[in-house]
Amino acid sequence: MEKNKLATREQLKLYFEKNKYPTQSQFAELIDAFKHREDIPTNKEAVILANSLASIDNAYLAYYGYNFGKEKILLTINSQDEVEQLIDVSRTNHYQEQKKYFFGTAPYSIKIKQFQLDELAETEYYYFNYQINPNSNFNLTVERIIGNNLPVLPEGFHLGTFTDKIFLTFSKIDFGQKINIINTNIKFINNTNVNIMYRAQASYWGSLFSNEDSVTNHYNLSDNLYFYYNADLKEINQHIECKVYNADNKQLIMTGYLYAGQNNEYAWGGDVATGIRNIRIECSYQDNQNNQINFK
Known part of the structure; x- marks a missing residue:
């Protein structure tokens, strides 16, 4: 094959016909023809994928994060027909909504996998809230303050069950007092x-x-x-x-x-x-x- 040009599906199939012995380079072509789960998509690929997901109205998690540093926040999503999905919401772009799409069929159950906090000043806390019924006429927002003398949300903490979308906000706030x-x-x-x-x-x-x-x-x-x-x-x-x-x-x-x-x-x-x-x-x-x- 010409260098930097991927083989077509038809060409790859020819390598593995009966009584043929694929070469090392042909195996390499086969591997290069598929996406690895750790591959980072190009900007063009990401846009195409996002538009495709939006067009079929997939379920997603939307989140904001303010004043974040070295926090590590992992969530798990479970549906009735797919394996557990891990979502990292640690990396946030301040004041800009970010979305993580996921697959499977509703209802979806979301839980805390890991909640590792950064250092906090004496009167600083994390304010955590999530809305799980965005299509309703009334917003159901579950809220918590965590950190310092207040307990962190434990692994396995159940955020709730929802049908299509969930909105989360994490922010670091100085309340100017100790909270009990x-x-x-x-x-x-x-x-x-x-x-x-x-x-x-x-x-x-x-x-x-x-x-x-x-x-x-x-x-x-x-x-x-x-x-x-x-x-x-x-x-x-x-x-x-x-x-x-x-x-x-x-x-x-x-x-x-x-x-x-x-x-x-x-x-x-x-x-x-x-x-x-x-x-x-x-x-x-x-x-x-x-x-x-x-x-x-």
Whole structure:
């Protein structure tokens, strides 16, 4: 073959016909004809590949990173029909979104593989958040502060399950103070036959939706907790009330409402003031004798 000119598929097949003995150079031509997984694509190849992926709307992870140094952040993506994929989000171009496409069929599960941090000043922390429902009318953003006296996200930490896209942000922030974790126990009681999910959120902290008891690990930057609910009541003809109590003194704090005949996505449940460490959420059908919903 002419130097620097790759053999065609037809030519390569001729080398390996029955009773033929391929030479060393012909084996080399065969190897050079294929891409190795460690090969870095040219700019032209990268553009062609990216456009091809975009045209078929592949799932991808989009991320930003600010003020990064020597951090090492590896994630794993699992789908229902492909082997585990490893994604390195350590190298970031500040203030510019980067994308990593992946293959397989939804749903996708994403976990922490490695989270190695750079050195931090006394009041510096990493702020980590991710949005896993970008196509929804409401953004579900899970948030954490890590580093220094706060625990790093461990290997195997489950970020969640999603269907097509996930958006992550990592940033290093000097909060000007030491941050400590505050725990609030949440007891969840569902007296209906509807699958009701709740979510708690605080300053720089947010959880996934759940239908089980939980314990928050939010921060003393702000001790207020905000609650949201998800429940599909399109086939239900009764409204539902979700009442939040101070479990220590049985005081009713607030009431959230889920409306019959509609999908209640990210329904507002109110906020709990500073200092309450034990909460009980109790969801029940609204009394049929009271058809009007009275906001409290």
